[in-house]
Amino acid sequence: MAVELDKKTGKYMFAGKIYKDGKCIKRYRKRGFDSKWEAQKAEVEFRKDFFMLPSDMNFDRLYKAFKEYNKKYVKESTLKSDEYLYNVLSKEMKDIDFLDKRQMQNLINKFDEKYSKAYVSRIYFFLNKLYKFGVTSEYIQSNPMTYVKRDLRLNERKEEMTIWQQYDFDLFIEEVDEQMMKCFYSVLFYMGLRKGEAMALQWKDIDFRKQTIDINKTYRYKEKDPNKWLTPPKTNNSYRTITMPNTLSKMLREWFLECSKWDDFAKDKFVFGYYKPISPQTVQRRFDDAYNKAKEKDDGLPKIRIHDFRHSHASFLINNMAGAGFSDFDIAKRLGDTVETLHNTYAHWFDTKDKSIVDMMNKLL
Structure with missing residues (x-):
């Protein structure tokens, strides 16, 4: 208009x-x-x-138009994430004017009191993109979220990221009995893959001559339809081919030789799971079993999440990049992230490296 x-x-x-x-x-x-x-x-x-x-127009109609429009432009995982947030919000929207900035501010304030900063941010940005679509498509005249603020919780102390050093990983992996699972956790720790990327690996993605792994897809383990299990990786930066250390290459080659003995073996079989990718429940259950055994041997072994294998790999690279001659760009490329994302995620580690650089300069200058 x-x-x-x-x-x-x-x-x-x-x-x-x-x-x-x-x-x-x-x-x-x-x-x-x-x-x-x-x-x-x-x-x-x-x-x-x-x-x-x-x-x-009302909130439900606006979302339906938004969903229909986005089917052509976003991944199905994004559609499902939006659907989840819509279901959370639709109950709240029945009692308020969805275009009133004051009422929307009160809603965000209510969420701020109940939920984590990260969760409120998801809700906030979902609403913002929904309303922006409404304005662009001329369903509504203005975006009330333009005037709505969320609590940035600037004084809230960020929870320290838990990682494993090599000693911790060695203690854990010694308690993993199955050959396939040893390989799986080792891929996460030594390569920094996301869980879904590791689950989606097929033997055709591994080049033992060059000692590389090609990451070109991820596994949507919540999808029931087998035809929708494999999708493009998280971002364009996530497409990458990265080199394995000798230890991991030897381990995977031994697992490959074992799998190749099976009658129906083919290069399109999954590295972890064979006919279909291994389930996240199995990954977690095997992890818990091995961790509990390792914990009995060393009570100081910290408990980590599966995703923290990736953080542990990033920490190892960041703390060794100066002496090894590679940069933050090389680390970001290996992890399938941008340099900006790398710095935002691991800011405190980069701060430590910056102090080390200044200490070195102070000694030499």
Whole structure:
């Protein structure tokens, strides 16, 4: 919707588009109004002929249009994440005006009191992109989230990231009995793969001659349809081919030779799971079993999450990059992240390295 002065006639005109389910179904323009107010009033009357007028719009209808539009442009995992947040919010939206900035601020304040900073951020950014779509598609006239603030919790101490050193990993892996699971946890620790990336690996992705692993997909383990198990990796940066250390290459080669003895072996079989990727429940259960045994031997062994294998790998690289001659760019490339993401995620480790650099300069200068 737009009202502006017509330079040709010196009078006012209105022009715009009518959208349905994210698609433009009508363009319009009308000239000859003596005042801006008259043009605005006329446009409102004109649009009353269409069911998607802002006055007819509500939160549920806006989301349905948003979902339909996004089917062509985002991954199914993103659609499911949005669907989850919509279900959380739809119950709250029944009792408030979804376009009222004050009521939306009160809603975010309510979430801030109940949920973590990360979870509130997910809700906040989902609402923001939903309303931006509504404005762009002319379902609504303004985005109330423009005026809504969330508590950044600047004084909230960030929980320290838990990682394993080589000693910790050696203690753990000694208690893993199955050959396949030894290989799986070793891939996470020595390569820094995300869990879904490791689950999706097929033998055709491993080049033993070059000692490389090609990461070109991830496993959506919550998807029941086998045809939708494998999807592109998390981001474009996640496509990468990275080199294995000798220890891991030898371990995987031995597992490959074992699998190749099976009658129906083929390169498209999964490295971890064979016919289908190993389940996350199995990954966690085997981890817990081995961790508990290792904990009995050394009570100081910290408990980590599966994703912390990746953090442990990143920590190892960051703390050794100066002496080994590689950079933060090389680390980001190996992890499938951007340098910006790397610095944001591991900022405190980079701060430590920066102090080491200054200490070195102070000694030499």
